[in-house]
Amino acid sequence: xxxxxxxxxxxxxxxxxxxxxxxxxxxxxxxxxxxxxxxxxxxxxxxxxxxxxxxxxxxxxxxxxxxxxxxxxxxxxxxxxxxxxxxxxxxxxxxxxxxxxxxxxxxxxxxxxxxxxxxxxxxxxxxxxxxxxxxxxxxxxxxxxxxxxxxxxxxxxxxxxxxxxx
Amino acid sequence: xxxxxxxxxxxxxxxxxxxxxxxxxxxxxxxxxxxxxxxxxxxxxxxxxxxxxxxxxxxxxxxxxxxxxxxxxxxxxxx
Amino acid sequence: xxxxxxxxxxxxxxxxxxxxxxxxxxxxxxxxxxxxxxxxxxxxxxxxxxxxxxxxxxxxxxxxxxxxxxxxxxxxxxxxxxxxxxxxxxxxxxxxxxxxxxxxxxxxxxxxxxxxxxxxxxxxxxxxxxxxxxxxxxxxxxxxxxxxxxxxxxxxxxxxxxxxxxxxxxxxxxxxxxxxxxxxxxxxxxxxxxxxxxxxxxxxxxxxxxxxxxxxxxxxxxxxxxxxxxxxxxxxxxxxxxxxxxxxxxxxxxxxxxxxxxxxxxxxxxxxxxxxxxxxxxxxxxxxxxxxxxxxxxxxxxxxxxxxxxxxxxxxxxxxxxxxxxxxxxxxxxxxxxxxxxxxxxxxxxxxxxxxxxxxxxxxxxxxxxxxxxxxxxxxxxxxxxxxxxxxxxxxxxxxxxxxxxxxxxxxxxxxxxxxxxxxxxxxxxxxxxxxxxxxxxxxxxxxxxxxxxxxxxxxxxxxxxxxxxxxxxxxxxxxxxxxxxxxxxxxxxxxxxxxxxxxxxxxxxxxxxxxxxxxxxxxxxxxxxxxxxxxxxxxxxxxxxxxxxxxxxxxxxxxxxxxxxxxxxxxxxxxxxxxxxxxxxxxxxxxxxxxxxxxxxxxxxxxxxxxxxxxxxxxxxxxxxxxxxxxxxxxxxxxxxxxxxxxxxxxxx
Numbered sequence: 001x002x003x004x005x006x007x008x009x010x011x012x013x014x015x016x017x018x019x020x021x022x023x024x025x026x027x028x029x030x031x032x033x034x035x036x037x038x039x040x041x042x043x044x045x046x047x048x049x050x051x052x053x054x055x056x057x058x059x060x061x062x063x064x065x066x067x068x069x070x071x072x073x074x075x076x077x078x079x080x081x082x083x084x085x086x087x088x089x090x091x092x093x094x095x096x097x098x099x100x101x102x103x104x105x106x107x108x109x110x111x112x113x114x115x116x117x118x119x120x121x122x123x124x125x126x127x128x129x130x131x132x133x134x135x136x137x138x139x140x141x142x143x144x145x146x147x148x149x150x151x152x153x154x155x156x157x158x159x160x161x162x163x164x165x166x
Numbered sequence: 167x168x169x170x171x172x173x174x175x176x177x178x179x180x181x182x183x184x185x186x187x188x189x190x191x192x193x194x195x196x197x198x199x200x201x202x203x204x205x206x207x208x209x210x211x212x213x214x215x216x217x218x219x220x221x222x223x224x225x226x227x228x229x230x231x232x233x234x235x236x237x238x239x240x241x242x243x244x245x
Numbered sequence: 246x247x248x249x250x251x252x253x254x255x256x257x258x259x260x261x262x263x264x265x266x267x268x269x270x271x272x273x274x275x276x277x278x279x280x281x282x283x284x285x286x287x288x289x290x291x292x293x294x295x296x297x298x299x300x301x302x303x304x305x306x307x308x309x310x311x312x313x314x315x316x317x318x319x320x321x322x323x324x325x326x327x328x329x330x331x332x333x334x335x336x337x338x339x340x341x342x343x344x345x346x347x348x349x350x351x352x353x354x355x356x357x358x359x360x361x362x363x364x365x366x367x368x369x370x371x372x373x374x375x376x377x378x379x380x381x382x383x384x385x386x387x388x389x390x391x392x393x394x395x396x397x398x399x400x401x402x403x404x405x406x407x408x409x410x411x412x413x414x415x416x417x418x419x420x421x422x423x424x425x426x427x428x429x430x431x432x433x434x435x436x437x438x439x440x441x442x443x444x445x446x447x448x449x450x451x452x453x454x455x456x457x458x459x460x461x462x463x464x465x466x467x468x469x470x471x472x473x474x475x476x477x478x479x480x481x482x483x484x485x486x487x488x489x490x491x492x493x494x495x496x497x498x499x500x501x502x503x504x505x506x507x508x509x510x511x512x513x514x515x516x517x518x519x520x521x522x523x524x525x526x527x528x529x530x531x532x533x534x535x536x537x538x539x540x541x542x543x544x545x546x547x548x549x550x551x552x553x554x555x556x557x558x559x560x561x562x563x564x565x566x567x568x569x570x571x572x573x574x575x576x577x578x579x580x581x582x583x584x585x586x587x588x589x590x591x592x593x594x595x596x597x598x599x600x601x602x603x604x605x606x607x608x609x610x611x612x613x614x615x616x617x618x619x620x621x622x623x624x625x626x627x628x629x630x631x632x633x634x635x636x637x638x639x640x641x642x643x644x645x646x647x648x649x650x651x652x653x654x655x656x657x658x659x660x661x662x663x664x665x666x667x668x669x670x671x672x673x674x675x676x677x678x679x680x681x682x683x684x685x686x687x688x689x690x691x692x693x694x695x696x697x698x699x700x701x702x703x704x705x706x707x708x709x710x711x712x713x714x715x716x717x718x719x720x721x722x723x724x725x726x727x728x729x730x731x732x733x734x735x736x737x738x739x740x741x742x743x744x745x746x747x748x749x750x751x752x753x754x755x756x757x758x759x760x761x762x763x764x765x766x767x768x769x770x771x772x773x774x775x776x777x778x779x780x781x782x783x784x785x786x787x788x789x790x791x792x793x794x795x796x797x798x799x800x801x802x803x804x805x806x807x808x809x810x811x812x813x814x815x816x817x818x819x820x821x822x823x824x825x826x827x828x829x830x831x832x833x834x835x836x837x838x839x840x841x842x843x844x845x846x847x848x849x850x851x852x853x854x855x856x857x858x859x860x861x862x863x864x865x866x867x868x869x870x871x872x873x874x875x876x877x878x879x880x881x882x883x884x885x886x887x888x889x890x891x892x893x894x895x896x897x898x899x
Binding site: 015016017018019022023025026027029030031032033034035036042043044045046047048049050107123129130132133 | 529
């Protein structure tokens, strides 16, 4: 488990607004659009369901493992894989290998592009910064999981209490 | 700087809505011109304070008081 | 091109012709987009005496240069058409994500004209546009048809504009939706689409919006989004939605109770945002790029109608088929009615309004069960209300008369002037859930002459008198008068309404959500100018910005004038002028208030530079706004209108 900060995606809190999507596209590409964003939100509008999707910073990353040129490689300091556009040949193997479909092919270059945790941005990744509901957070994974375990415990204890009273 | 009499100020203070009346009065008195009248109508009270401060009709202290107290303060400054 | 796509799409459903028209720099500079583009097309292309259901009528969908960008809340769409409800100028605004998709597909506006021989839908896939058969979709609720189209076209990520059965049946206040639940509620644009046999516009856009100064835009957007994190309105709206207003409305006596007979009720908390969040909130929803996310998704978990779920409701969605028709005991009845108005695709405000009017006619003996097909229109009879909603959507039974709108229904039932007293309309359109004796004197003033039918809170949305108190100093900054932040005072309301109407109109031209600029004031006009210039590379000033709104507003007003509507109709329903607000709860703040329209209207005309005798804009004002052709159109009509006023009775619709 990495001690470094990564993006955590919680679909239960996602309102489907795509502020993350449009912010990411503007920050990285200087234009606004889903097709140049490194995060995506999948929605079932009929049922009010929304799912944010982005790079989960795998420690044993399939995208790097399948890359034939070494363009996609782990940046150990950042804790995330990065794609060197100069080496990328646009074979799409990384995009197909990613379990979360978090890698896309750029409409201008045909090359793969992915999340880089907004390296250098003072406030951290745009998506987590701008998310109105806290569905995307930027934190150390093991810290967040500890909190989640504790919340689950509290939930269970409260439900048991209600069961007793009722 | 006084650009209106106390009597005129009293009339304004009694109005429940006065932006256009104050602007017309200032334009008729050649304190502001057509363009400034229009700009304030579109932008609002803070623009009026800016214009009057630029023309040194009110000073920085008066402008600050106007932005705090609205027309009540501004009309007091102008009379 | 930065900001704009630079072209509009025109689809003629009679001939099948699909054309793309470039939009010149001068045009974009003058009208900006969204409501501006739409109002210009309606003014020029839809004669004032045309039947709104005539094939020659237009429906316009407008988005703006900000649509699809990272500025706060850029997914909205303005839908405009000559209104079947009022006969005058009509438009509505819907949230969701379809607006951004239209922009990504490469269009600033879509114009629909003509009439298809049988039901069709339009499929816009970037620059590829085709008209497809929709017979299998006709009659379906939006939630079903949306999925059918996505499966047929093989892409569940697309976004779709859609009408419900009510639009197909040309109910005069049917509405359009996108993303299933986001409604462009008012003025009956859904029925115009239905009259053209157009069920839906499915859209997929793979483009982007180009930005002149990306770094500048990023800075502005970031600054605004940081501000929203601690904005008081955002926090309330995100937590419990626009139903956050219920308890406020109840305290300040503007919650419509029984057709506005009263303004408060002891059980209002049953449908409050707090109660909704604790009992039936399934999910929070946000429109494209929104930092507020006030949208709701409701699922009834137990009790009546358990299992039912739908997108919404908003305050204005729940109130009309709730307290306005006397339903307040069991909130599940209200949520069920919201589900029905969504599924049939009818404006909830107008639906609840016409049912409430009918209930008051029934209460006062103007109609009986003979007129209603046996239905007992007792206040609070939830079963009857639900039946009527379905009847209206299907144009069946007594609902077929109500589907005409309250004023036409009153005439059809032969109720004379007395019937109209209870229709609670101005220019044929009814009030939203905001009694002007409580919210407020500014709102009420803008009801009297609003340019999509009176009685509309969204023409000014002068929340300087609602949420203005949460932003100390703001009323002083704009109006020079902090006391204006109270709703029940006339202080500075004429100027407030003038300013807010202009502001709102330009906001609608950009097609960003007005909840970021009215209600929440986290985004002010200077911020909008900054992000507009960062995207387009142009040099709008604050004056330019407000002036565009003033231009659009005057154009829409002139359309009404050409329909022979003016100062004679600049009023609010008599109930508010004559009946003092009764006491509904002991903490109510506006008991005894009547609405003092005439203490404000003459001053308002001065701000607008409209001739008070006719209510027509003066030549001087029109020329100042570059609307010389409009001055020419109005010249022969001014005196005609005034003499008509002298001769004829008041018109209730056109």
